Amino acid sequence: MYSTEVELLLKSKKIKVGDRIRLEKSNLTYDGILMPRIELGDPSVISIKLDNGYNIGIKFDKNVKIRFLDKGKPIRFKPAETSVRKDPSKQTISILGCGGTIASRVEYTTGAVFPAFSPDDLLLSFPSLRNIANIKGKKLFELFSEDMTTEHWQIIARNVEKEVKSGIDGVILMHGTDTMHYTSAALSFMLQSLPVPVVLVGAQRSSDRGSSDNLVNLTCSTVAATSDIAEVSVCMHGSTGDEFCYLHQGTKVRKLHTSRRDAFQSVNVLPFAKILYPENKIEYLRTDYNKRDKKTLKLDDKINSSVGLIYTYPGIKPEFIDSLSKFFEGIVIAGTGLGHVPTTPFSDKLTRSVLPSLKNLINSGIPVVMAPQTIFGRLDMNIYTSGRLLNEIGVIGNQCDWLPETALVKLMWTLGHTKDMKKIREMMLTNVAGEIGNRTVIG
Amino acid sequence: MYSTEVELLLKSKKIKVGDRIRLEKSNLTYDGILMPRIELGDPSVISIKLDNGYNIGIKFDKNVKIRFLDKGKPIRFKPAETSVRKDPSKQTISILGCGGTIASRVEYTTGAVFPAFSPDDLLLSFPSLRNIANIKGKKLFELFSEDMTTEHWQIIARNVEKEVKSGIDGVILMHGTDTMHYTSAALSFMLQSLPVPVVLVGAQRSSDRGSSDNLVNLTCSTVAATSDIAEVSVCMHGSTGDEFCYLHQGTKVRKLHTSRRDAFQSVNVLPFAKILYPENKIEYLRTDYNKRDKKTLKLDDKINSSVGLIYTYPGIKPEFIDSLSKFFEGIVIAGTGLGHVPTTPFSDKLTRSVLPSLKNLINSGIPVVMAPQTIFGRLDMNIYTSGRLLNEIGVIGNQCDWLPETALVKLMWTLGHTKDMKKIREMMLTNVAGEIGNRTVIG
Numbered sequence: 001m002y003s004t005e006v007e008l009l010l011k012s013k014k015i016k017v018g019d020r021i022r023l024e025k026s027n028l029t030y031d032g033i034l035m036p037r038i039e040l041g042d043p044s045v046i047s048i049k050l051d052n053g054y055n056i057g058i059k060f061d062k063n064v065k066i067r068f069l070d071k072g073k074p075i076r077f078k079p080a081e082t083s084v085r086k087d088p089s090k091q092t093i094s095i096l097g098c099g100g101t102i103a104s105r106v107e108y109t110t111g112a113v114f115p116a117f118s119p120d121d122l123l124l125s126f127p128s129l130r131n132i133a134n135i136k137g138k139k140l141f142e143l144f145s146e147d148m149t150t151e152h153w154q155i156i157a158r159n160v161e162k163e164v165k166s167g168i169d170g171v172i173l174m175h176g177t178d179t180m181h182y183t184s185a186a187l188s189f190m191l192q193s194l195p196v197p198v199v200l201v202g203a204q205r206s207s208d209r210g211s212s213d214n215l216v217n218l219t220c221s222t223v224a225a226t227s228d229i230a231e232v233s234v235c236m237h238g239s240t241g242d243e244f245c246y247l248h249q250g251t252k253v254r255k256l257h258t259s260r261r262d263a264f265q266s267v268n269v270l271p272f273a274k275i276l277y278p279e280n281k282i283e284y285l286r287t288d289y290n291k292r293d294k295k296t297l298k299l300d301d302k303i304n305s306s307v308g309l310i311y312t313y314p315g316i317k318p319e320f321i322d323s324l325s326k327f328f329e330g331i332v333i334a335g336t337g338l339g340h341v342p343t344t345p346f347s348d349k350l351t352r353s354v355l356p357s358l359k360n361l362i363n364s365g366i367p368v369v370m371a372p373q374t375i376f377g378r379l380d381m382n383i384y385t386s387g388r389l390l391n392e393i394g395v396i397g398n399q400c401d402w403l404p405e406t407a408l409v410k411l412m413w414t415l416g417h418t419k420d421m422k423k424i425r426e427m428m429l430t431n432v433a434g435e436i437g438n439r440t441v442i443g
Numbered sequence: 444m445y446s447t448e449v450e451l452l453l454k455s456k457k458i459k460v461g462d463r464i465r466l467e468k469s470n471l472t473y474d475g476i477l478m479p480r481i482e483l484g485d486p487s488v489i490s491i492k493l494d495n496g497y498n499i500g501i502k503f504d505k506n507v508k509i510r511f512l513d514k515g516k517p518i519r520f521k522p523a524e525t526s527v528r529k530d531p532s533k534q535t536i537s538i539l540g541c542g543g544t545i546a547s548r549v550e551y552t553t554g555a556v557f558p559a560f561s562p563d564d565l566l567l568s569f570p571s572l573r574n575i576a577n578i579k580g581k582k583l584f585e586l587f588s589e590d591m592t593t594e595h596w597q598i599i600a601r602n603v604e605k606e607v608k609s610g611i612d613g614v615i616l617m618h619g620t621d622t623m624h625y626t627s628a629a630l631s632f633m634l635q636s637l638p639v640p641v642v643l644v645g646a647q648r649s650s651d652r653g654s655s656d657n658l659v660n661l662t663c664s665t666v667a668a669t670s671d672i673a674e675v676s677v678c679m680h681g682s683t684g685d686e687f688c689y690l691h692q693g694t695k696v697r698k699l700h701t702s703r704r705d706a707f708q709s710v711n712v713l714p715f716a717k718i719l720y721p722e723n724k725i726e727y728l729r730t731d732y733n734k735r736d737k738k739t740l741k742l743d744d745k746i747n748s749s750v751g752l753i754y755t756y757p758g759i760k761p762e763f764i765d766s767l768s769k770f771f772e773g774i775v776i777a778g779t780g781l782g783h784v785p786t787t788p789f790s791d792k793l794t795r796s797v798l799p800s801l802k803n804l805i806n807s808g809i810p811v812v813m814a815p816q817t818i819f820g821r822l823d824m825n826i827y828t829s830g831r832l833l834n835e836i837g838v839i840g841n842q843c844d845w846l847p848e849t850a851l852v853k854l855m856w857t858l859g860h861t862k863d864m865k866k867i868r869e870m871m872l873t874n875v876a877g878e879i880g881n882r883t884v885i886g
Contacts, residue, residue, distance in 0.1 A: 026835070045828075056825075056826075056828070056831060057828050141791070143791055143794075144783070144827060144828065144829060145779075145780075146755075146778075146779045146780060146783035146784060146785055146786070146829050147785045147786065147787055147791055147794040147829075148757045148794075149757055149758050149785075149793045149794055149795070150757060150758045151793045152757075152793060153757070177780060178779035178780035178783055179756070179757050179779055182756060182757050183757075255779075255780070255817050256817055256818060256819050257817050257818075257819040257820040258780060258781050258782075258815050258817050258819070258820030258821055258822060258823070259781065259820050259821065259823065260819075260820065263817065263819075263820070305757075305758035306760075307758075308763065309754045309756055310754075311752045311753075311754060311777070311847075312589075313622070313625060313752055313848065313851060314591045314592055314593060314595075314596075314622050314625050314626075314748075315592050315593045315748035315750075315855070317749075317770055319770060320751065320770040320771075323766060323769070323770070326766070327760055327762060327763045327766070328763075334754070335589075336588075336589045336621035336622055336698075337588075337589060337619075337620060337621035337698070337701060338701050338702065339701075340587070340589035340621055341589060342589055342590045342592075343589070343590065344590055348584070348586055348590055350592045350594045350595060351586075351590040351591075351592055352592070372701050374698050374699055374700050374701050374706065375699060375700075375818065376699055376700040376701070376703075376706075377700040377701030377702050377703065377706070378701055378702065379701060380701070380702070383499075384587060385488075385499065385500050385587065386587060386589050386590075388499060392469065404754075405756065408756060412758070
């Protein structure tokens with residue numbers, strides 16, 4: 001049900017869910033089919049399915065005009081299958097819903113997208129998953145992943161722990177793709193000594209589009225969750241086709257395209273594995289992963305979200321760097337090249353060094369961590385003067401090949417444990433979850 | 444000559460350039476060969492060549508200890524060839540030096556690296572360039588490119604104009620690689636209606652290492668500068684081998700690896716061309732470039748450096764976004780996915796929307812521009828609610844496929860021309876130098 005205000009307006013205009021309507025708001029006009037209210041969503045946001053197949057929501061206020069255009073066909077909800085028999089010869093996997101477009105299925109009468117989180121609903125949408133494993137399902141929250149916070153990471157981590165303690169054979173997390181790599185990094189630090197696989201999966205195209213990647217990704221992630229790779233990983237399309245997914249290491253993966261189905265890429269390492277579809281076969285690309293076994297999961301979910309991720313660029317202002325101490329207890333600098341910022345060692349009159357500002361931050365107890373804005377490659381702060389000066393003042397990260405996003409999450413996690421600068425440096429430079437790659441792994 | 448203080452100390456210890464010495468500073472020890480002072484550099488920075496082949500500089504103060512280790516061989520400077528005959532059948536190219544490791548050659552007696560910017564020095568280092576074109580050279584400044592500012596971009600643009608007005612057939616800019624793509628974007632906007640090629644070139648490995656890429660890159664850039672591609676472009680290794688370089692469009696190129704020789708990649712477009720080495724042959728990959736002709740260069744170098752490039756991530760603080768108005772006259776947001784920030788359309792209690800903060804910035808006359816932190820792909824702010832809300836408050840960039848760095852530089856350039864919000868939007872969304880790619884060019 002929408003809000004009373006919206007429901008009354010719809011009633012007065014004799015508009016029903018499934019009807020074709022026009023919404024007008026500040027010179028913009030949207031024609032489409034009125035959809036049911038999105039579960040857990042703001043009840044005053046009116047959802048319509050546009051002709052291009054996308055669903056949008058318009059928040060209702062006095063500036064929004066609604067007009068009836070055409071009568072829709074009556075909606076028939078498919079009955080959910082109520083009892084699915086458990087196959088004792090198969091492993092049991094738990095799918096936890098954290099939002100995103102993957103966790104949805106289409107009601108074809110109206111084209112409306114419904115969350116499909118009960119195990120029965122899931123198997124109704126994707127019955128072929130039953131061939132791989134017994135499936136349990138639970139919705140944690142429904143959220144676009146750009147709205148995710150460090151608290152959501154904790155909720156996920158604690159629920160994974162609960163599932164693992166209940167004896168589950170693997171966990172799949174359905175997640176929006178925008179910040180999936182931040183979450184996978186956070187869980188990699190929070191879930192230590194994992195006995196089973198924890199696989200994040202999402203979709204780049206919503207399930208109501210023919211080109212959706214949700215079935216392939218979900219199938220491959222189920223294969224991954226039943227494998228012996230007891231790591232936090234991300235399972236997404238490996239190519240623009242539908243032939244395979246890659247299983248990426250949680251601390252070494254990044255979304256590298258706004259829209260392509262193979263947007264996620266492993267950075268500075270190979271993926272753990274390639275999972276063939278529809279063969280459901282796993283091809284291992286690495287052997288250096290934590291294997292499935294009887295060990296006890298250690299939950300370590302302390303985190304401090306007060307960390308800034310700051311890009312450096314030509315013309316960056318020292319006074320802007322100075323101001324960061326007001327907002328953050330730790331800073332990650334996405335530096336240029338091998339790990340550089342403007343330092344003016346050769347006294348160019350035009351350049352404004354940010355070195356004194358960074359030094360002040362460090363001296364006031366705010367750790368400064370370097371990460372490469374090139375994304376790929378390893379920092380080396382021994383080669384050029386800027387890097388050496390940053391080393392001298394205590395910037396952390398020399399010789400690390402971590403992603404800016406992973407360095408950010410690791411500093412948040414580290415600051416959840418200690419405020420002691422020596423300890424912070426020690427924790428940051430100790431490899432916890434493969435975030436600092438071995439030199440020999442890849443060129 | 445070093446500073447008087449340094450020279451006196453060296454004299455007192457009977458240390459000469461070329462001698463092997465030990466420098467000690469704050470628990471760090473460096474052994475290497477004392478090199479001559481870096482031209483234009485801080486005279487109190489002592490340069491030594493380490494055993495690993497790298498040169499470093501240590502700023503001298505009372506905490507620096509110097510110890511004589513071993514006598515060096517006497518230095519013999521090779522005489523520069525004084526007259527190079529101009530070949531009237533060949534084009535004449537001007538090489539402007541802007542710093543970086545490419546613009547150097549090794550004096551093998553000491554291993555010292557010298558700037559080699561006079562045309563004669565250049566041809567002495569790379570005599571094969573003469574087979575391609577007549578070469579003129581000039582040093583503009585000597586700078587690590589992480590220290591580059593918007594004023595340096597203007598100095599370069601004005602000097603290119605001077606060369607073009609003098610009738611030169613092409614310009615090569617030797618430049619550090621850290622921020623080469625920021626400079627190439629800036630010059631693409633500043634140098635309009637180009638009659639000849641302007642090619643930026645750098646090296647990922649310093650010239651005193653066997654693996655240096657300077658000869659191949661410089662040779663290929665000379666081929667590019669004599670071609671009919673009258674665009675601002677970047678010429679760098681196209682693979683880890685030495686077989687070819689790519690010629691990248693100045694607004695669509697990015698350093699994507701800290702150290703690899705093929706670190707520079709075209710994003711969302713093909714490179715203009717592939718240049719084969721040592722064949723010096725150009726293979727055109729595109730036809731949509733500005734061709735060499737008799738038109739008059741229009742210099743448009745107005746710029747406003749007060750622009751912030753701000754990453755969004757889980758947990759970003761609204762009050763941090765609020766504070767940006769103190770430092771910047773324009774903001775580029777590197778958003779997640781298709782162009783998103785936390786907006787909490789579904790009223791999650793944990794999420795803190797930054798939408799009101801962005802709205803306040805815009806209402807106070809500070810333009811906010813969106814760019815994708817995924818690097819690759821095109822923004823689409825019509826699909827999800829976060830994008831639509833950002834559109835509604837006037838965030839600029841929907842449907843653009845620009846790089847965050849290029850969007851930053853374009854906003855700096857635009858704010859050099861106008862403070863009028865309507866005009867800013869219009870200029871930003873008008874394609875000036877290919878920064879907004881055609882939908883049909885690449886997947």
